Amino acid sequence: xxxxxxxxxxxxxxxxxxxxxxxxxxxxxxxxxxxxxxxxxxxxxxxxxxxxxxxxxxxxxxxxxxxxxxxxxxxxxxxxxxxxxxxxxxxxxxxxxxxxxxxxxxxxxxxxxxxxxxxxxxxxxxxxxxxxxxxxxxxxxxxxxxxxxxxxxxxxxxxxxxxxxxxxxxxxx
Amino acid sequence: xxxxxxxxxxxxxxxxxxxxxxxxxxxxxxxxxxxxxxxxxxxxxxxxxxxxxxxxxxxxxxxxxxxxxxxxxxxxxxxxxxxxxxxxxxxxxxxxxxxxxxxxxxxxxxxxxxxxxxxxxxxxxxxxxxxxxxxxxxxxxxxxxxxxxxxxxxxxxxxxxxxxxxxxxxxxxxxxxxxxxxxxxxxxxxxxxxxxxxxxxxxxxxxxxxxxxxxxxxxxxxxxxxxxxxxxxxxxxxxxxxxxxxxxxxxxxxxxxxxxxxxxxxxxxxxxxxxxxxxxxxxxxx
Numbered sequence: 001x002x003x004x005x006x007x008x009x010x011x012x013x014x015x016x017x018x019x020x021x022x023x024x025x026x027x028x029x030x031x032x033x034x035x036x037x038x039x040x041x042x043x044x045x046x047x048x049x050x051x052x053x054x055x056x057x058x059x060x061x062x063x064x065x066x067x068x069x070x071x072x073x074x075x076x077x078x079x080x081x082x083x084x085x086x087x088x089x090x091x092x093x094x095x096x097x098x099x100x101x102x103x104x105x106x107x108x109x110x111x112x113x114x115x116x117x118x119x120x121x122x123x124x125x126x127x128x129x130x131x132x133x134x135x136x137x138x139x140x141x142x143x144x145x146x147x148x149x150x151x152x153x154x155x156x157x158x159x160x161x162x163x164x165x166x167x168x169x170x171x172x173x
Numbered sequence: 174x175x176x177x178x179x180x181x182x183x184x185x186x187x188x189x190x191x192x193x194x195x196x197x198x199x200x201x202x203x204x205x206x207x208x209x210x211x212x213x214x215x216x217x218x219x220x221x222x223x224x225x226x227x228x229x230x231x232x233x234x235x236x237x238x239x240x241x242x243x244x245x246x247x248x249x250x251x252x253x254x255x256x257x258x259x260x261x262x263x264x265x266x267x268x269x270x271x272x273x274x275x276x277x278x279x280x281x282x283x284x285x286x287x288x289x290x291x292x293x294x295x296x297x298x299x300x301x302x303x304x305x306x307x308x309x310x311x312x313x314x315x316x317x318x319x320x321x322x323x324x325x326x327x328x329x330x331x332x333x334x335x336x337x338x339x340x341x342x343x344x345x346x347x348x349x350x351x352x353x354x355x356x357x358x359x360x361x362x363x364x365x366x367x368x369x370x371x372x373x374x375x376x377x378x379x380x381x382x383x384x385x386x387x388x389x390x391x392x393x394x395x396x397x398x399x400x401x402x403x404x405x406x407x408x409x410x411x412x413x414x415x416x417x418x419x420x421x422x423x424x425x426x427x428x429x430x431x432x433x434x435x436x437x438x439x440x441x442x443x444x445x446x447x448x449x450x451x452x453x454x455x456x457x458x459x
Contacts, residue, residue: 062300
């Protein structure tokens with residue numbers, strides 16, 4: 001239970017960083033999405049069922065922090081986490097390629113779902129805007145994976161339901 | 174006996190000769206003894222070489238003995254340089270802040286007749302990439318309410334959309350949800366609406382009749398229509414005019430005056446006084 005609290009604390013820190021420090025570290029006007037990265041990582045190491053739940057709850061946390069359009073992030077991150085966990089089910093989560101591909105593809109899925117949900121709610125978002133956000137965001141998120149995943153992997157090995165060899169990354173440290 | 178007397182005689186004579194030489198060489202004489210001269214000349218190169226060598230050795234020893242002190246001095250100087258650089262940076266930062274605050278103060282004095290303003294600091298931004306909002310450190314406790322306009326000396330920033338006791342969220346004019354009644358300052362033509370495009374460097378003015386005379390470089394200000402934003406607040410300049418695909422209305426791309434990536438302090442318009450029309454000095458208009 002304490003580890004889940006840490007996961008949510010990490011997500012909160014990520015959100016605060018996104019709204020402050022990363023405003024100045026934006027690439028092509030885009031800040032990284034740490035909450036999405038965390039949700040996808042969790043799904044890869046713990047499977048689609050738990051991953052969907054955590055993705056949904058982390059998205060909801062972001063929505064609550066935003067205070068408007070509550071449910072949009074919960075929906076997009078929940079579905080993205082499910083797909084990331086489901087598609088990586090047969091793969092070894094120790095392989096760095098898995099989170100790299102998952103985050104790259106997951107960012108596209110998440111952005112597209114968020115865009116479609118926004119359009120459905122009446123936002124005046126254009127396809128150009130969707131592309132202008134999604135492409136640099138996918139690249140930015142993916143570039144951060146090698147820095148975050150090994151640490152997350154060690155952290156996630158403490159979860160009871162993780163599907164990983166907890167000693168895997170020790171050989172690289 | 175005879176031998177002893179001879180030796181004594183020789184000794185006395187020797188001493189007398191020595192005293193004689195002493196006497197001769199005791200005075201200030203410029204001429205050296207030939208022997209002295211010869212010896213000195215012979216020894217001079219050796220002396221010179223040895224002196225030089227000794228100097229070198231002494232320098233070498235001094236290098237080793239001074240190295241430690243020099244290193245310590247170097248470290249001390251580096252530390253001092255760091256402190257000074259830090260101070261210089263802090264001073265530059267203060268200078269910039271001072272300039273910004275002076276600008277804000279000037280604006281407050283100039284616009285004071287038209288608006289009652291409250292200064293607020295930007296403390297956060299939307300963590301996502303889809304919405305363009307900022308959070309300021311003034312809320313209900315300070316009298317900030319929903320739908321109050323937010324400005325900087327450069328121009329319009331946005332509108333307060335929600336508040337807590339000590340903070341308020343401001344929807345920037347850049348957000349696609351934002352819509353501001355606007356008109357062209359130079360011609361006072363039929364008002365249009367400025368909407369955000371989700372980009373930080375561009376706005377769009379829409380719903381402009383086909384025959385509206387629009388030109389690149391014209392200034393767009395709030396029209397006051399709609400009641401949310403007071404009239405006359407500068408928004409941006411027209412950078413491009415395009416015809417809508419329907420060919421019935423024109424659109425214009427507007428570059429905002431406010432640099433949204435560098436927003437640090439803003440003013441919340443708490444109250445509009447009188448007509449609320451304030452145009453900063455230098456604005457062109459009829």
